[in-house]
Amino acid sequence: MAKWTEEDDEILRKLYPTYDIDVILEALGGRFSWHAIRIRASLLGLKRIGRGGSRGESKYEGMAYCSKCSKWIPKEKVKNYRCPYCGRKVRFPGPLSYRRKRKWRKEKKE
Secondary structure (H helix, E strand, C coil), rough: CCCCCCHHHHHHHHHCCCCCHHHHHHHCCCCCCHHHHHHHHHHCCCCCCCCHHHCCCCCCCCEEEECCEEEEEEEEEECCCCCCCCCCEEEEECCCCCCHHHHHHHHCCC
């Protein structure tokens, strides 16, 4: 099992937030698995930026969706889970956006 060095940590700090998996693995010389890299990044407090779904924050994170207005609303404007424009109940879809989930369900049915 390979040990983490300060040099490895520095490489991880520079590359982990924005670079692809392959680039990070190659920069670390293939000594660590992606799982080990994710654990080390977590210990260092690093997060992946600009990635959707489970790879980081979605652009819809912290947003609510109103199906009547067909609008995404910032969390700060929503009171009591109601749309500020029409009053209908809204939902907070989380990391997997509502539109992506709906598209996935349609593909699954076919």
